[in-house]
Amino acid sequence: MSVRKRKWTTGKGHAREAWVVDYVDGKKTRRLKTFTKKKDADAFAATASVEVRKGTHVADSASVTVKEAGDNWIATARAADLERATIAQYQQHLDYHIEPFIGGARLSQLSAPAVRAFEDRLRQEGRSKAMIGKVIRSLGSLLADAQEQGLVAHNAVRELSRRRRGGKNGHADGRQKGKLEVGVDIPTNGEIKTIVHNVEGPWRPLIVTAIFSGLRASELRGLAWDNVDFEKGVVRVRQRADRYKQIGPPKSKASSRDVPLSPLTLNTLREWKLKCPKGDLDLVFPNGKGNVESLANIINRGLAPPQIKAGITITRIDEEGAPVLDENGSPVMIAKYRGMHALRHFYASWCINRKEDGGIGLPPKMVQERLGHSSITMTMDVYGHLFPSDDNAKELAAAEHALLA
Numbered sequence: 467m468s469v470r471k472r473k474w475t476t477g478k479g480h481a482r483e484a485w486v487v488d489y490v491d492g493k494k495t496r497r498l499k500t501f502t503k504k505k506d507a508d509a510f511a512a513t514a515s516v517e518v519r520k521g522t523h524v525a526d527s528a529s530v531t532v533k534e535a536g537d538n539w540i541a542t543a544r545a546a547d548l549e550r551a552t553i554a555q556y557q558q559h560l561d562y563h564i565e566p567f568i569g570g571a572r573l574s575q576l577s578a579p580a581v582r583a584f585e586d587r588l589r590q591e592g593r594s595k596a597m598i599g600k601v602i603r604s605l606g607s608l609l610a611d612a613q614e615q616g617l618v619a620h621n622a623v624r625e626l627s628r629r630r631r632g633g634k635n636g637h638a639d640g641r642q643k644g645k646l647e648v649g650v651d652i653p654t655n656g657e658i659k660t661i662v663h664n665v666e667g668p669w670r671p672l673i674v675t676a677i678f679s680g681l682r683a684s685e686l687r688g689l690a691w692d693n694v695d696f697e698k699g700v701v702r703v704r705q706r707a708d709r710y711k712q713i714g715p716p717k718s719k720a721s722s723r724d725v726p727l728s729p730l731t732l733n734t735l736r737e738w739k740l741k742c743p744k745g746d747l748d749l750v751f752p753n754g755k756g757n758v759e760s761l762a763n764i765i766n767r768g769l770a771p772p773q774i775k776a777g778i779t780i781t782r783i784d785e786e787g788a789p790v791l792d793e794n795g796s797p798v799m800i801a802k803y804r805g806m807h808a809l810r811h812f813y814a815s816w817c818i819n820r821k822e823d824g825g826i827g828l829p830p831k832m833v834q835e836r837l838g839h840s841s842i843t844m845t846m847d848v849y850g851h852l853f854p855s856d857d858n859a860k861e862l863a864a865a866e867h868a869l870l871a
Contacts, residue, residue: 467515469507472500487511529574530617532608536560536569538615539608551709559604563588563597573618576609578626645851652811653778653803660776669768671738672751675701676806678728680813680837682706683761683806685721688713689750691739699732700724703838711758713747721838761806769809770801778802810837818852827854 467489474482485507487499501507530538540560543553567587571580581602588598606623613621646652653661658677665673676686679701688707695702702724705713716722727735735750745756753759773779779799782790790798803809814837817828828836830853834845 467511469504469511489515529572531569532571532573532576533565533569535573535612535617536564536608539611542611549708550712556604559601563593563601564605564608573609573612576618576622578622578629581605581622581626646811646848648815651808652815653808657778658812660778661772664772664775665768666772668741671734672764673768673772673809674734675731676809677812678731679725680810680817681725682717682810683764684708685716686751687758687761687764690748691750692748694735694750696732696736700726707758709761711760713758716838718838718840720840723835723838725836764806765804769803769806773801773803774799814849815852818849819854
């Protein structure tokens with residue numbers, strides 16, 4: 467691999483010069499790449515030399531466009547038999563957010579600064595912060611798939627992420643990532659009592675079961691009566707319903723599990739079974755016609771009303787962070803907990819800290835099994851800070867004294 471200066475004169479008699487990197491790629495093809503500055507040529511030569519040795523280098527002329535890589539990415543997702551909802555979301559991100567702005571760019575041209583510029587463009591076009599985050603994650607997945615196929619050497623999204631993490635704990639200033647907080651992400655015991663007291667009608671058995679079983683919303687929506695064992699007092703998770711109301715297997719192998727039910731939950735379900743709408747799927751929590759209930763209905767008609775009735779609310783905030791006001795100029799109040807996962811978080815924290823209520827706190831492995839997490843690492847990453855710590859200063863002092871006395 468060589469870097470040489472090239473000089474020439476234009477047709478109008480102007481002297482020009484540039485720096486050319488002359489090299490042979492991993493496919494034994496001679497490549498030339500031109501730069502206006504020597505330092506840029508040297509930097510490219512150093513990087514390309516390493517990539518060629520590793521077999522990861524892709525020349526600009528051999529690189530595909532983001533659109534072409536995106537089509538490959540969707541095809542890979544379908545071949546891997548990913549969930550229909552996941553593939554649909556990928557396709558939306560590709561069609562409405564990625565292709566319109568960078569679809570024609572070659573993968574080899576995507577650098578960390580280019581991804582940052584793409585983020586800024588999405589922001590200027592009015593995409594919300596949450597949507598931008600989702601789109602960038604999809605772009606990172608697209609580039610990862612392209613890397614596996616040898617279409618690009620680097621994943622610019624991951625490079626940008628590493629730069630931003632900086633500090634060892636995931637932020638440039640070394641701060642920890644936000645942890646789930648009781649009263650913010652996790653309902654307090656008092657809030658749960660109030661929700662249980664105020665939830666009514668056909669939503670009561672669903673909300674009570676969610677609180678005291680920790681099942682995912684998709685697992686609740688796909689739960690069949692055959693999988694509720696009243697004699698043993700357990701619910702068997704063997705299927706789930708996706709966003710398209712299609713019944714399928716659990717999220718993962720670990721998600722297939724048996725979860726014990728509390729006396730209140732069992733009694734509530736016994737009463738509900740007598741009134742439950744009948745359908746071919748024999749679901750525990752169907753809609754009025756016996757079919758799969760939508761998640762939006764569960765949240766808007768089941769989870770939100772008891773919170774609003776009891777005053778468990780927060781001020782609605784717009785995308786700019788300002789409070790939304792009604793026609794009278796008063797803040798618009800909405801339910802504090804807007805997702806069913808808040809009830810799953812409560813169940814996890816309740817299992818961990820039941821000693822406070824006179825019960826027995828469960829060890830991490832058992833919490834993992836109850837929640838259906840694929841690994842103990844996932845459980846500890848999300849809920850590790852909720853487990854009681856015995857290594858306080860007094861106990862350390864006592865242990866030290868006992869050792870040295």
